[in-house]
Amino acid sequence: MKELLRLLGIIRTYHWWMILAATLGFATIGSGIGLLMSSAYIIAKAALQLPFHELQLGIAGVRLFGLARGVLRYIERLVSHSTTFKILSGLRVWFYESLEPLAPARLLQYKSGDLLQRITKDIDSLENLYSRVIAPPLTAIMISALLWFLLGSFSPMFSITLLCFHAFAAVGIPLFTGHINRGTATKMAGIQAELQSMTIDFVQGLGDLMLFNRLDDHTEKLYRLKTDELKLQRKQALIQRLHEPLIGLLMNSAVLALLWTLTPQVSNGTIDGIYTAVIIIAVMASFEAFLPLPDATHHLETSATAGKRLFEIIDTKPAVPSPHHPERFPDVHSIKFENISFTYPQTFTPTLSSLSLQIEEGEKVAIIGPSGAGKSTITSLLLRFWEPSQGDICIGDRSIRNLDPETIRKNIGIVSQKTYLFSTSIRENLLLAKPDADDKELKNSLTFAGLSSFTTKLDQWVGQHGMKLSGGERQRMAIARMLLQDAPIIVLDEATANLDTVTEKSVIQSILGLCNKQPAKTLLVITHRLRDMAQFDKIVVLEKGCIVEQGAHHELLKKNGLYASMWSLQHRQTPPELLTDS
Ligand SMILES: Nc1ncnc2c1ncn2[C@@H]1O[C@H](COP(=O)(O)OP(=O)(O)OP(=O)(O)O)[C@@H](O)[C@H]1O
Structure with missing residues (x-):
């Protein structure tokens, strides 16, 4: 009743x-x-x-x-x-x-x-x-x-x-x-x-x-x-x-x-x-x-x-409350995680514990660490999918708690591990990121993502959930979408995991090049594969929800800690032509 x-x-x-x-x-x-x-x-x-x-x-x-x-x-x-x-x-x-x-x-x-x-x-x-x-x-x-x-x-x-x-x-x-x-x-x-x-x-x-x-x-x-x-x-x-x-x-x-x-x-x-x-x-x-x-x-x-x-x-309470009077999105796009702790509901061990991290505007940062270390959780918190149980995250000088979650997502271009493609054409899937984009922009973004062969078939159906495309093609579609969004902050969460090593290298190089163009974009890359690491300003090594090491590639190699052991393990059998930065 x-x-x-x-x-x-x-x-x-x-x-x-x-x-x-x-x-x-x-x-x-x-x-x-x-x-x-x-x-x-x-x-x-x-x-x-x-x-x-x-x-x-x-x-x-x-x-x-x-x-x-x-x-x-x-x-x-x-x-x-x-x-x-x-x-x-x-x-x-x-x-x-x-x-x-x-x-x-x-x-x-x-x-x-x-x-x-x-x-x-x-x-x-x-x-x-x-x-x-x-x-x-x-x-x-x-x-x-x-x-x-x-x-x-x-x-x-x-x-x-x-x-x-x-x-x-x-x-x-x-x-x-x-x-x-x-x-x-x-x-x-x-x-x-x-x-x-x-x-x-x-x-x-x-x-x-x-x-x-x-x-x-x-x-x-x-x-x-x-x-x-x-x-x-x-x-x-x-x-x-x-x-x-x-x-x-x-x-x-x-x-x-x-x-x-x-x-x-x-x-x-x-x-x-x-x-x-x-x-x-x-x-x-x-x-x-x-x-x-x-x-x-x-x-x-x-x-x-x-x-x-x-x-x-x-009647379920939202995980993330929206501010009643949101502040304007800041013009400076640095990111600061201040003493962040977070535990998923119905779990007992904290996924992130007292994590603090400063990323300057235009900086290129790689977050690496073993599976389950909490790397993707950092992204979820930044995008306001979850609320940290302790600490604060700031973009520029503003706490993201005071920003409209929709505006945050508009200003962060993300390519994640799982790309969802709608059961429609290549064009419609790209327009999701920029509804008013013209064909030239769509084709440029596809070429940038290494999908130049798609530029002539914009109206081709991608299949149910994009099943007519390979895993790598789906991920490159997501990269093309991210490019169209043209956000000042870019987050790549295992974005190139489904690509072969040569394509991965070329896509990463293009993204790094894009981020270096003025105005420089802040780049956060979560990855398992340690490639082109010397090109990142900072590498953050995460283990069990805590930052165990951070610094530039050569500094971390010198430390001979977790990063150095992951690096040597991965590069033992890597062909010499891919080891450009060691
Ligand atoms: N929605 C959820 N509910 C409960 N636990 C979760 C949820 N999402 C993730 N976790 C748990 O939180 C921990 C960290 O997950 P997260 O995805 O951040 O790790 P990761 O470092 O990105 O791992 P991977 O490299 O394998 O993607 C894992 O133990 C995972 O099982």
Whole structure:
């Protein structure tokens, strides 16, 4: 219930649209009742063979209500669909806006399939919140009130009798079907999320499943989940099928009860017999408004479950708070890590411990160290993906805590270990970095990244996740993107790991050359492969989250510490033509 109230709070901006659509729904059903009442009136009068002018009122009613019903139904559909889509788009915008500050840190705990299920299906199911949960009770209340007045004009007894049946249709049947349906919406959402995750794993990991001969196990699990989903769907369908006969039963009972109270009054002449059919027909027609109510309880539970799943994400506190009044991005692009410590959530050992590092503007710094030393974590903190548990990071004279995370990311060009390419053309993937870039700029960046062969196929599809490109080509695409971004700070996190040694050398040389051009760019390179190290102003050696050595290449070699041993280990078998800087 709490979730529903929160959802109603979110969509309250559309309350006038909702009221209009419900009023139109009422007017449409009301016209239907008027049409049937007028028809019953004409038939009853005609049966008595009264003169034609006695039928005039009924004929006018049939014309008016017949026409009004069609026109109103059309307008009602138009308004209620438009209201539904307005609400749906409002909910989508709200969800995406709330999701953005949580990415990427807080979203790591969700399986991608589950997240997809929440973003698509859960929001889609809220489509029914207005049309199936809010609108039907509103319309039913208005129709019940109309009948109260109509029948009350004959006898208050009729109104009270019908009200009892309407109340039972509005509360009793939905409570009954809601009770036997309880929990299915929650179970269904869980199963569908699991199914979505497993299907994504199945498609993306098909190669590995075949390689390890686990295809049958995975298919079996998918089959079991699909069977559970079908069972639940069957149960829901059976319950839904119950609604119509139950409402029909209630309608016929109401007719019988009304006849029972009406007959004595017609017999003693209190009510003209002509109105018997009019009243009975009105009573029968009024139940049309109650037909969707039992379904509303099912959609109420589905909406509440979807709301709960969405709020579960939305209520997560962002890993990185955004400043309310961000400062301007500084003009000086030096970087300072001051006594930084950081521990990932649900882990106990700190990934970085009291790390301090000064990088001057235009300086070229390499960060090296064993796997798991915390090198990439430094980048994540700089990009404001995570918040350090201790210490501060400054760009120029400003703490990054006071800068807008979006502006920080705009000013840091990054090429990481994992390059995500969208399933579109080479051009579209490049334009991500600079939407207004012209073909010349795109081609220059591709040539710079060693992809001159791509300059003639800008509109070629790169395949799903760029699968039509080799690992090296994907990484060079990321380098081309970084170049287009033209940021004053560049971070390369194992950017050349997938390149062959000759291409790697040429790409690194080009990037170093680019950084030396005026205005000089600040360059931070995270690497395992110790190549061209003499060209870096500073090399920082990280081990277990602490800086163990830092200095220029020749200084560190002289120290004969961790750097020197890594260097000699890597260069023992390196061809002499690559050892330019030793
Ligand atoms: N999201 C995360 N949640 C929990 N632990 C994490 C997360 N990301 C990284 N770690 C852990 O933090 C440590 C440092 O990871 P990081 O990626 O910074 O190391 P690295 O030096 O860049 O390693 P590599 O050279 O292998 O890329 C590792 O032990 C890793 O398992």
